[in-house]
Amino acid sequence: MSRRKEVVTLTGLCLQNIADNMQSVWMKDYMMKNMEEYNFLFIEGPFNQLAGSLVQELIRILGESHKLNKGCLHLLLQPHLLELSLRSCAGIVNVAIMQLVTVRCKHLTSLDLHSCNRVPAASLATLIEGLPRLIKLCLADTQCDSLVLTAIGRSCPRLCELDVSRCKKVSSSSLLSMVYDTKGATFCCQALRVLLLDDVKPKGSPEQWAQVLCFILLALPCLEELPNPSLSAALNLLYSRSFTKPGTCFDGFPPLAEVAQSRTISESKIKGGSNMRNYQLNSSASSPKVTPQRSSETSVMPERLTLRLKKLEDLEEDDVSVVGSLCPLVEEVAISLGDQPLGSWSLVQWPHLTKLTLHCPQKPERTLEEFLAALQAIGNSLQVLSLQNLLWCHDDSLPTLLTMCPNLQSFQSHFTVLRQNLLPNEPELPPWPRDPLPLPRLHAFSLLIEGEGSSQAIFQHKLGGSLVSVLKGSPQLESLSLCGVQSPLDSVFEVVYGSSPPRPLQRLSAVTLCGSNVTQWGASLVVRSGSDLRTLDLSHCKEVTCRDHHQLQERARKQRLNLTISWL
Template sequence: MSRRKEVVTLTGLCLQNIADNMQSVWMKDYMTKNMEEYNFLFIEGPFNQLAGSLVQELIRILGESHKLNKGSLHLLLQPHLLELSLRSCAGIVNVAIMQLVTVRCKHLTSLDLHSCNRVPAASLATLIEGLPRLTKLCLADTQCDSLVLEAIGRRCPRLCELDVSRCKKVSSSSLLSVVYDTQGAAFCCQALRVLLLQDVKPKGSPEQWAQALCFILLALPSLEELPNPSLSAALNLLYNKSFTKAGTCIDGFPPLAEVAQSRTASEGKIKGAANMRNHQLNSPASSPKVTQQRSSGMPTLRLKKLEDLEEDDVSAVGSLCPLVEEVAISLGDQPLASWSLVQWAHLTKLTLHCPQKPERTLEEFLAALQVTGNSLQVLSIQNLMWCQDHSLPALLTMCPNLRSFQSHFTVLRQNLPPNEPELPAWPRDPLPLPRLHTFSLLIEGEGSSQNTFRHKLGGFLVSVLKGSPQLESLSLCGVQAPLDSVFEVVYGSSPPRPLQRLRAVSLCGSNVTQWGASLVVRSGSDLRTLDLSHCKEVTCRDHHQLQERARKERLNLTISWL
């Protein structure tokens, strides 16, 4: 069955046509008359009549195709723009361009200057001071420093998202300027929900950096995301109330104990008002007395995403952050500690990984995962040992609403009896995963090549593939199960035919031949990529034959082999 290439929209074709003719048509008059004039406010022409979203898309197309220069950017920086991203043309953004944005684009609500590192901090600060409507700002990998961060704190009260990742000049004291105005002695940027600090290395002692992050957590009541390796230390500082001994966090800013008291009092007022309303509506469960007890405790953080959380910190962090939706837990080398996922009722994305040699088993975590399995949409389990054949099917049965499953397991060699028992028949019933879009399984270890394990793994894959009608991406790496037989059974199933939405298949290093690969190719799905790298049973001749089949059937398919 031939498959057509993706259809480009009419809007996309028109914008691409403009981009292709930018120099020869749209820039012709500008090049002869106005090339050196960067400061006039208005340019009469077609782009001031184009919707702001289309102007931004045109900037992206020109930038990614390396057709954008300062002159064409001058034409496209229109006053009616509400969103502007210069990420695709960061190399040509300089002080003059920043001045132009400052003068002409005063209504921006979203600005992305990722990697625009030729612009000095003073120009960035001047720009930001003139954009009080900003709700989203990306300054990642720029010269952002204390001057810029102070301008953000003073002039951007509506800001909801701020990215200062990989900014080398960001320090703990300058970072606090975003959330606290020392001159006015008041908290600022109270609407901030996302503060991205990836690869921002702490200057000074690690304790001071942890105190700074703790200050931010307390100062921002709506904060949902604060990715940084020191976040766990800050959360532990808050959980243990160690800030009462820490004194002043940083010179010029109030002590952490004072910030915590202000946050707790503010939350107490809000809860008290809510409970009073409930009490007036004859709700006996709420009372002023209960409110007073709650307000005397620790503040509730609204963090929804936690990265690289140590296993030992799960219980403490869970009590502070009950609204977490995404978490990545780094596992130690000790048996399962006394932690649970029950405190995270909203958890939808979970990652469990051993950073070193796999010492932990999948079986240890089945009970913990059963508590939250029904709500999980994304599950990643990396570098664990898989010891019992039924564990992985049992895990997926617990998680019927998964959209993505990624895994990496080591299988140890099992001591089988001298007379190997008869291999059981493969299950006929599918394992129902109606929402699964991505399935990835990487297997290694001596036990992965044993006949019993290979056979049972094949049956498990048949159940998964037959029960995943929405599957778009399939990755089976190092899988020694007989995949030819797996695909024969799956594609031979009665209607509706499975795997009709597959777009990407990787069978790298797995046990498959040309026959199994050809079943995937001619399945009738909208397949775009097929990776057969390091498949020992696929020869160079097989690869050429598969490519020839794809060419004859006019398939938009790339087949990799090595």
């Protein structure tokens, strides 16, 4: 059965046709002019009649196909655009293009200038000052500096998402100037929910950088995401209430104790969800002011202060309890495990948790089994679970874990299997379970196996049975990755595809079986299953020969499948 072809919309076909004929039709006369000398306020033509979302989609298509040039941008930068992304053509974006955007696109709510590093900071600041409606702004890998960040703080009161990752000119003081106006003694960017600072490494000591992040956490009451390696240090500083030292992080900014006092006062005035939304949309002019405290009051820290952070990355295991008390609204967390047994921390402190990653950063020293009790307490709410570089000691741990998490949408794992001490008279291998393990929402399943224990017959047999149960119980599965699995996958696929209707695995689009125990027969079962398969990776599968690979490709060709089969 051939794979279902993708349905292309009429709109998509029309935009692709315009893109294909951009040079020969729409740019034929316009390219004869020196476009660097013109800053047209209005351009007569078809694009000022096209909906803004369609114009943006056309820019994306042209950029990804490398057909976008400055002339096209002159035609496509229309006043009615609400969203604009120049990421796909960052190499041609310069001062002249920025001037066009500044003059024409004054109603933008979303702007993406990722990697547009040919534009100087002054041009970026001028552009931002004219876009007070911005809600989302990406300046990653640009010349963004203190001038630009100050302009953001003063001119973008509605901004909710900001990305300044990999901006080498971003400093600690420039970040503070974005969230606090020293002239008016008011906080800025009060609606900001996401602040991305990946690979931002300002000068100064680690303690000073932690204080800056702490200042930002206190100054932005709606902040939900602040990924940075020093975030844990800032949270520990906030938890320990170490604001007894006089002075500030930087000259001109209030002490952290006063910022914390102001945050507490502001939160006390906010009652109910509607009041919170009104508070988020306040302009910087109406932002709360920092009231100077007497010297005897600067060390006072509110008894209870909670942050609205919802996503935490690379959280050290030792900091889980501290962070949990400060951030009760966390929905996504990645915990870096140490070499000590499970301590006193618990995941129950995060009732809204839906995405969890547990990983050992170096060699695996922690076992899957020691986390089963902690995962059981939150299993029903988990949608994404990733367990990386853990030891697997007992055969039935994986099905036990998956049974605890019936609402999983994505499961990723990397286990090292320990060799088991078998009894002299090992009983016969038990039959595989007939009942599926119900995972009705599972879209992606990934299992990477290593270790001496994975070669033992008893483990291979039981794992094969577990895979049968999982695959039979996952009707929505689209991505399947089984790497290093030595269980007889031919038999697994025979049982799964031989199940009574409805047939399983009809939505599979990507299958990876790298280094696993599968032959051409098992692979052919996957190919001819009638699923929506696009990629099949058989790399390092010892039982698949070059001839088998060619035969599988020939089968896919005869069935007119749009399928890529990898083998090495």
